[in-house]
């Protein structure tokens with residue numbers, strides 16, 4: 001077919017356009033929409049997409065059109081425009097494909113975003129800024145970043161100084177629609193809170209401000225209300241279960257090998273010798289690397305809730321220390337606990353040789369310290385807040401046709417929404433931290449800032465950090481399931497990244513020359529993790545000079561956003577839903593003498609029924625997996641369209657299946673399974 005254009009003969013072609021609307025609530029549009037095809041030799045007119053008597057662009061629907069237009073050469077982009085009309089005008093487009101029969105070519109345009117007034121979507125082949133590309137593509141990639149930078153700015157609120165950078169936003173509804181909670185997620189969040197309070201029957205507890213009578217009271221209450229109590233309710237008093245929690249509970253980050261006892265924790269052979277295996281001694285166990293420690297020194301000087309306010313309940317925690325021993329049976333058991341950092345007659349060392357109530361009490365206080373650190377450092381700071389700058393810089397510096405955008409987009413999904421919500425309902429005054437932690441009321445923010453000052457990206461290198469902590473040896477520290485599963489997943493991610501990078505970066509020189517990538521890491525260095533006065537270097541590279549260095553960084557990001565978050569988040573219901581297993585609030589000071597604590601004292605000390613119900617409702621909320629969640633290695637957005645990255649993804653998925661089979665096999669043989677790092681239970685990103 002031939003037509004006339006600009007007075008000269010120009011060939012016309014038939015274009016078969018397929019538009020896939022996202023399968024999510026609110027994705028469909030009633031607006032009038034048009035599409036323009038841009039190619040190497042110009043662009044078509046705007047085609048009105050929509051047919052008479054046909055409801056186009058409903059959620060999950062595929063619509064097809066045939067149009068005739070001039071030959072615009074090789075297709076580069078499509079421009080989708082909406083007139084904003086109709087009741088539901090916003091339109092979530094998954095992708096557009098265009099078949100040009102005359103050229104035997106199919107062009108794929110992965111979109112995966114909202115069309116509100118206009119969206120310009122690149123043909124899907126990933127390209128570095130230095131790759132050969134048409135001038136219009138080059139200028140559009142710059143335009144896309146310019147646009148994004150105006151929506152994704154670094155936050156500058158003084159309240160969050162001395163913490164990692166974050167997205168500027170007044171509240172969760174003010175962030176760009178592309179990064180808001182999906183309607184499905186919002187629905188799940190509301191449903192979870194209702195279910196926690198009503199269906200779990202917590203509403204009854206919620207209205208009781210009374211304390212418990214004894215530990216069985218917790219059990220009875222939860223059997224009646226919650227139905228199924230976590231395994232911890234049956235085993236929390238057992239020392240081997242207690243030890244296991246420091247490896248395979250919700251905070252696997254704290255345990256370290258102890259080869260020499262610190263001078264402020266003077267445990268002696270006399271004190272614990274009888275607790276060791278026959279023939280073993282304290283010195284021998286220390287020397288052999290079978291002694292481990294947790295030390296919550298960081299809690300020293302952190303204000304407690306109500307400490308300076310008489311109108312508030314006074315709560316307590318301590319900068320406690322715990323010593324653990326690996327028995328020949330393989331069990332890790334606690335053998336000594338000290339509540340404070342400076343030894344004294346009023347700060348005795350507690351052991352299993354003490355009266356039963358004393359030892360229970362000592363273990364409660366150690367778990368209480370761990371709960372503060374787990375919530376504010378391991379979970380909120382080290383995962384949620386530390387990963388947010390990666391998302392900000394990715395939106396600001398990597399255009400949607402950059403291969404690293406395509407690699408990272410699934411892993412940064414949801415973090416802006418949950419963190420922005422977290423800043424207003426969790427961290428803020430009167431929020432969840434104030435209601436559920438001893439360090440709430442301001443100490444929780446001080447604790448994060450104190451930790452962050454010396455925190456470094458190097459601490460995200462899992463194999464290295466496990467080695468430095470001395471917990472890398474399965475012979476000396478068996479049954480550390482988190483370590484085994486996390487390392488398997490780490491290696492799979494590393495190999496996946498190793499396969500993807502050379503597709504685009506044939507040499508280290510390509511890394512050096514990719515100025516978008518260099519801008520990305522510079523933005524992270526300067527604005528994501530600024531080294532403010534009083535900070536140690538956070539060890540963010542200023543630039544990338546090799547594929548190896550880039551691989552390490554990307555592996556840390558992907559692992560932390562997916563696996564680490566899953567390990568420390570989705571384990572929370574099992575840990576905190578039976579409060580004596582991990583009391584996050586203590587309402588009385590710790591004892592200073594042995595032999596005086598009674599059951600009544602402990603009940604006075606633990607959270608009230610009301611407080612316990614708030615904690616359980618909160619962890620129930622936080623362990624929801626959204627209906628539209630995508631799990632590790634599942635990339636249905638198909639942002640990559642070329643064969644090479646697609647086959648790398650397929651290989652990654654195959655490895656994950658193998659890891660899953662191994663974990664399931666191991667779990668089938670142990671009394672307390674460790675399911676949190678099953679790849680099919682690990683969401684790609686931090687979304688809750």
Ligand SMILES: [Fe+2]
Nearest residue numbers: 384565569688
């Ligand atoms: Fe989380």
